[in-house]
Amino acid sequence: GESVGLHLPTLSVQEGDNSIINCAYSNSASDYFIWYKQESGKGPQFIIDIRSNMDKRQGQRVTVLLNKTVKHLSLQIAATQPGDSAVYFCAENSGYALNFGKGTSLLVTP
Amino acid sequence: DAGVIQSPRHEVTEMGQEVTLRCKPISGHDYLFWYRQTMMRGLELLIYFNNNVPIDDSGMPEDRFSAKMPNASFSTLKIQPSEPRDSAVYFCASSFGFQETQYFGPGTRLLVL
Numbered sequence: 001g002e003s004v005g006l007h008l009p010t011l012s013v014q015e016g017d018n019s020i021i022n023c024a025y026s027n028s029a030s031d032y033f034i035w036y037k038q039e040s041g042k043g044p045q046f047i048i049d050i051r052s053n054m055d056k057r058q059g060q061r062v063t064v065l066l067n068k069t070v071k072h073l074s075l076q077i078a079a080t081q082p083g084d085s086a087v088y089f090c091a092e093n094s095g096y097a098l099n100f101g102k103g104t105s106l107l108v109t110p
Numbered sequence: 111d112a113g114v115i116q117s118p119r120h121e122v123t124e125m126g127q128e129v130t131l132r133c134k135p136i137s138g139h140d141y142l143f144w145y146r147q148t149m150m151r152g153l154e155l156l157i158y159f160n161n162n163v164p165i166d167d168s169g170m171p172e173d174r175f176s177a178k179m180p181n182a183s184f185s186t187l188k189i190q191p192s193e194p195r196d197s198a199v200y201f202c203a204s205s206f207g208f209q210e211t212q213y214f215g216p217g218t219r220l221l222v223l
Contacts, residue, residue, distance in 0.1 A: 034212075042216055043215050046211050049211060
């Protein structure tokens with residue numbers, strides 16, 4: 001069936017380094033993608049989104065890249081800070097509902 | 111705006127008891143979603159409403175689960191009778207439009223003993 005998955009369940013980076021979190025999706029009809037950040041004990045928080053008519057979108061310290069050819073999505077966090085430590089989810093929407101991946105845990109070490 | 115509001119934040123109950131979770135979406139949002147999150151299954155969509163009308167409840171695990179949205183500012187998710195396997199974090203989210211960003215509440219952490 002259709003699915004959204006993450007390549008790496010955990011990622012450890014040093015403070016100040018750049019982080020890259022990857023996500024693969026299988027539904028070629030998906031046309032809207034979102035990255036969420038979830039801190040312990042909290043609900044998922046919107047970070048950035050991208051629609052299928054774009055291949056890159058930038059926010060504050062974050063960039064999302066979309067490669068529709070290989071159905072791959074990535075989230076880049078520049079100058080990672082301790083406050084970035086959280087679980088990151090990608091989600092895709094093909095017009096039905098949001099389908100969430102399993103999540104990647106990002107740990108920022110000093 | 112205060113964001114999506116959920117209550118209670120934590121609920122501990124015994125098997126067989128009725129549990130009611132509450133949600134107040136962001137004002138003006140016309141879509142409301144209920145999700146369940148567990149370590150094993152991640153985030154699962156249970157049901158969603160558009161303009162207070164349930165659109166898709168295919169994610170509701172079984173008849174023990176029911177959801178209502180009597181007005182644009184309030185929704186409930188009820189489990190009756192509750193079972194230990196219902197233990198999870200339940201999130202409510204709302205959005206302005208279907209394919210728009212969903213904003214999540216803080217969740218209700220449910221433990222059924």
